Amino acid sequence: MIVRFGLAGMVATLVHVLVAWLAMEKFQLHPALANGLAFLHANSLAYLINTRWTFRASHSARTWRRYLAVSLFGGLASMLISGGVALAGGHELLGILLVVCLLPLISFHAHRRYTYR
Numbered sequence: 241m242i243v244r245f246g247l248a249g250m251v252a253t254l255v256h257v258l259v260a261w262l263a264m265e266k267f268q269l270h271p272a273l274a275n276g277l278a279f280l281h282a283n284s285l286a287y288l289i290n291t292r293w294t295f296r297a298s299h300s301a302r303t304w305r306r307y308l309a310v311s312l313f314g315g316l317a318s319m320l321i322s323g324g325v326a327l328a329g330g331h332e333l334l335g336i337l338l339v340v341c342l343l344p345l346i347s348f349h350a351h352r353r354y355t356y357r
Contacts, residue, residue: 248286249344255281255285256279256281263277283311287303297356307355309354311347314346323335
């Protein structure tokens with residue numbers, strides 16, 4: 241199950257990068273707006289893939305709200321992890337490494353225990 245979650249995350253990340261790049265390069269959107277739009281697209285796709293394929297659940301408004309809440313919590317967690325490393329005097333790459341390693345595991349378990357219970 242966690243492998244499927246990781247694959248879905250990779251697909252969503254690729255979609256995020258492509259949407260953000262297109263929005264900035266082709267439509268001249270500000271990077272913040274382009275990344276917000278990319279997040280919505282990527283997160284929606286990840287929800288669809290993870291609901292049906294990873295967790296083998298049905299789509300519903302309840303799971304969508306919970307999925308989005310966990311995703312937003314993940315964004316906050318990534319800021320707290322990298323911010324904590326910075327406050328402790330650690331190199332910014334250490335913060336990125338910790339986010340990349342920890343956040344998928346945290347998200348997977350949060351979705352498993354909250355979104356799809």
